[in-house]
Amino acid sequence: MTGIRMVGFDADDTLWxxxxxxxxxxxEFERIIATYVELDDVRARLYAIEKNNIALFGYGVKGMVLSMIEAAVEITSSRISATHLHRIVGLGKELLAHPVxxxxxxxxxxxxIAAEHDIVLITKGDLFHQEAKVKQCGLxxxxxxxxxxxxxxxxxxxxxxxxFGLPAEQFVMIGNSLRSDIAPVLELGGWGVHVPYHLTWAHEAEATVAVDAPRLRVVGRADELPVAVQAIATEALESGAGTL
Amino acid sequence: MTGIRMVGFDADDTLWxxxxxxxxxxxEFERIIATYVELDDVRARLYAIEKNNIALFGYGVKGMVLSMIEAAVEITSSRISATHLHRIVGLGKELLAHPVxxxxxxxxxxxxIAAEHDIVLITKGDLFHQEAKVKQCGLxxxxxxxxxxxxxxxxxxxxxxxxFGLPAEQFVMIGNSLRSDIAPVLELGGWGVHVPYHLTWAHEAEATVAVDAPRLRVVGRADELPVAVQAIATEALESGAGTL
Structure with a gap:
């Protein structure tokens, strides 16, 4: 009878x-590199190496740091000091230890939303770091x-x-990434609520979804989410998702 | 009626x-360090740093490489070259890309064993690397x-x-690590089959389980596993685990 039976939340840049x-x-990486060489495309070079390493490293802080070390050695033609490379490892440790x-x-x-629907958290990245953040977040x-x-x-x-034993038509995904949270769920026939974040990693920006795509809502802030999900639930009910 | 309802397998150094x-x-890390400084406790120093970082990095190749970089900088008093630190990142990439x-x-x-019991794979470490190995292993x-x-x-x-909806008494865990596969399962009242591997990381060796502990079998090779599990299933049935 109900049109929407489950709501998924992304975590990074959606909850925290x-x-x-x-x-x-x-x-900080760019500042370190700038002490060796003047370039205006350091971030693009780093991203090229990160992207190339995703198939081996996956997502998360540790893979980013390893890519940074690779990029730093390449960009400085191996002139970078051990102290600076150590500092790059330190950047990763600070990132991993940052409170939620x-x-x-x-x-x-x-x-x-949890008062009205079953909710699940769906996040990608490093298992250990994500678990630590989930534990800390209090939700x-x-x-x-x-x-x-x-x-x-x-x-x-x-x-x-x-x-979950659920057809996509009865599922809503909420997140900041068109690539990871919205596009794949819409493609399967599910619903999406896009909450853009003020910063987006180049990788997550590599997707296009029309703002007027069917089954998509866009909200500016988290406090608009319950109403957006309610509107979707009503529309899903009217379109008969519950009777599939 | 059945005494054992599920058998868990560890993966690293148990299956592959x-x-x-x-x-x-x-x-290779020790060889690199030896070009800077002569020490006979390089591995112990590396392990001390790895152990210290586990709470932040978790297990797996990427964390090991980051600890190696930290250790290399510390042990060589920051004299290690960018080229050598790059090589250490390369060691990690080779490890991640190694075929199963x-x-x-x-x-x-x-x-x-799968013909007689439900089996599950329980492995710890890097999500991305473990998934890649599971996909590749053909099992x-x-x-x-x-x-x-x-x-x-x-x-x-x-x-x-x-x-799994299972009391520990109906579960057997098979693995090479006393610390990770055997001790915690025995502690909960489950059964264990220890298959020692010829190499054990210092961290996994940090546990003691008496070889004559109740509900424990030790086998030397994988082809002895089905008989060991069968013996446990019989003993569990006789001890009434199925009736709990």
Whole structure:
């Protein structure tokens, strides 16, 4: 009878700050490189190496740091000092140890949606770091399941929906990444609520979804989420998703 | 009615070779360090740093490489070259890209046990690397579930057994690590089959279990596993585990 039976939340940059810290680490990386060589495309060169390493490293801080070390050696023609490379490892350690900072209105929004629907957390990246953040965030008990996955693509969402025993038409995904949270779920026939974040890693920006795509809502802040999910639930009910 | 309802397998150094590659990488690390400083405790110093970083990095290749870089800078008093530090990152990349090599008799043993019991794979470490190895090993379809966890301690096994809907008395864990595979399962009241591997990382060796502990079998090779599990199943049935 109900049109929507489950709501998924992304974590990094949807529930809590993340890209800000990555961005600060990359700026510090650029400052270190600038003491060796003057270039205006350091970040693009770093991203090229990161992208090339994703198939081997996956996502997360540790892979980023290893790519930074590779990039630093290449860009400086091996002139970079051990002290500076050590500092780059230190940037990663600071990032991993950073306390979780929830985004404004997130706890109320998550609680309001959890009061109406089963909710799950679906996040990608480093298992150890994501688990640590989930434990710290104080919202873990609201989620029926915590899914830490290595990639958020249609095949991952298909597997999760099978495990949840749910057709895509009864599932809404909330997140900041068009590439990872919205596009694959819409493709499968599910619903999406896009909450853009003020910073987006180049990799996550590599997707296009029309703002007027069917089954998509866009909201500016977390406190608009409960109403957006409610509107989707009503529309899904009217379109008969519950009767599939 | 049945005494044993599920059998868990560890992966690294139980199903396929792993520590050999880590060991080779550490030997190469020692050779690099030896070009800067003559010390006979390089590996112990590296392990001290790795152990210190586990709470931040978790397990796996990427964390090991980051600890190696830290150790190399510290041990050489920052004299190590960028080229050598780059080579250390390269050691990690080679390790991550290494093809999966199943241990002798593993496919037949896993198939024989899967013919009698539900089996699950429980492995710890890097999500991305472990998933890649599981995909490659050719046995994934035999397992009812693949569980990649960040730590293998009593609380992790308690959570998994709850998810499986199983009392510990009806569960057997097979693995090479006393610390991660055997001790926590015995502690919960489950059964263990220890298959020692010829190499053991210092961290995994940090546990003691009496060889005559109740509910423990020790076998020398994978082809002895089906008989050991069968013997446990019989003993569990006689001790009434199925009636709990």
């Amino acid at each position: 700050r993340s890209e800000d810290y990555f961005d600060a680490a990359q700026k 900072e929830l985004l404004p209105h997130v706890p109320e929004a998550v609680e309001a 873990a008990d609201l989620f029926r399941r915590i899914e830490i996955v290595s990639e958020k693509d249609p095949s991952t969402y298909t597997r999760l929906l099978e495990e | 070779r792993s520590e050999d590659y880590f060991d080779a990488a550490q030997k 090599e199943l241990l002798p008799h593993v496919p037949e043993a896993v198939e024989a 994934a379809d035999l397992f009812r579930r693949i569980e990649i966890v960040s730590e293998k301690d009593p609380s992790t096994y308690t959570r998994l057994l709850e998810e």
